Amino acid sequence: MNEEEILMLTIALPKGRILKDALDLLQEAGYESPFSIQDSRKLIFTHKDTTFILVKPADVVTYVEHGVADVGIAGKDVLMEEDRDVYELLDLKISPCYIAVAGLPSYQDTGVMTKIATKYPNIALTYFKSKGKQVEIIKLNGSIELAPLINLADQIVDIVSTGTTLKENGLVEYEKIVSITSRLIVNPVSYQMKDERVGNLIERFEKVIEKQKIKG
Ligand code: PRP
Numbered sequence: 001m002n003e004e005e006i007l008m009l010t011i012a013l014p015k016g017r018i019l020k021d022a023l024d025l026l027q028e029a030g031y032e033s034p035f036s037i038q039d040s041r042k043l044i045f046t047h048k049d050t051t052f053i054l055v056k057p058a059d060v061v062t063y064v065e066h067g068v069a070d071v072g073i074a075g076k077d078v079l080m081e082e083d084r085d086v087y088e089l090l091d092l093k094i095s096p097c098y099i100a101v102a103g104l105p106s107y108q109d110t111g112v113m114t115k116i117a118t119k120y121p122n123i124a125l126t127y128f129k130s131k132g133k134q135v136e137i138i139k140l141n142g143s144i145e146l147a148p149l150i151n152l153a154d155q156i157v158d159i160v161s162t163g164t165t166l167k168e169n170g171l172v173e174y175e176k177i178v179s180i181t182s183r184l185i186v187n188p189v190s191y192q193m194k195d196e197r198v199g200n201l202i203e204r205f206e207k208v209i210e211k212q213k214i215k216g
Pocket residue numbers: 016017141142143144145158159160161162163164165166
């Protein structure tokens with residue numbers, strides 16, 4: 001890395017649900033990110049010494065692991081699901097939600113192998129294993145709530161945020177598995193080589209988090 005590269009910072013931001021919270025946090029932290037980012041189809045924005053890239057939430061960790069982004073904002077769900085070579089440095093306390101087991105209110109456990117539709121096969125398997133329950137996992141990439149409605153699966157393991165998607169599809173929550181917030185993740189090489197820029201980002205985020213804690 002030359003000196004110019006060391007001074008630049010690339011931040012991977014997740015598109016979708018978390019983006020607004022992530023941009024608000026960056027703005028509060030004093031980063032002049034291009035806030036038109038939300039209304040645009042552009043995927044890369046550079047402002048002064050910082051580049052922002054917009055990626056699918058589940059891919060943030062891939063960009064950071066490969067070092068093409070120095071840091072990223074990723075949901076704890078993704079970090080739990082995949083064991084990747086990145087440092088998780090800070091709980092940003094944004095976009096709180098949780099992972100739950102849900103299904104139709106009429107579902108009766110017959111004791112035979114329950115079929116679980118989910119984006120999170122590892123989290124689901126670990127959870128059911130801890131309960132001593134054998135399940136068959138059906139991996140989906142989205143619209144998980146559809147699965148029990150059309151008999152693809154008996155239950156789902158998915159993110160619940162406002163609860164609207166469950167409600168509007170006539171599903172109920174059976175058990176909560178784990179609380180989720182977004183985290184700041186860092187590439188291990190960037191953490192060493194760009195310690196000043198990364199350290200500064202962490203400091204600024206910590207101040208905002210502290211301020212928001214006081215505000216309640
Ligand atoms: C997520 C999640 C649920 C929904 C929960 O889906 O998988 O479907 O949000 O939010 P709610 O409790 O506020 O309704 P997302 O919007 O990311 O889309 P997806 O179906 O493509 O996964």
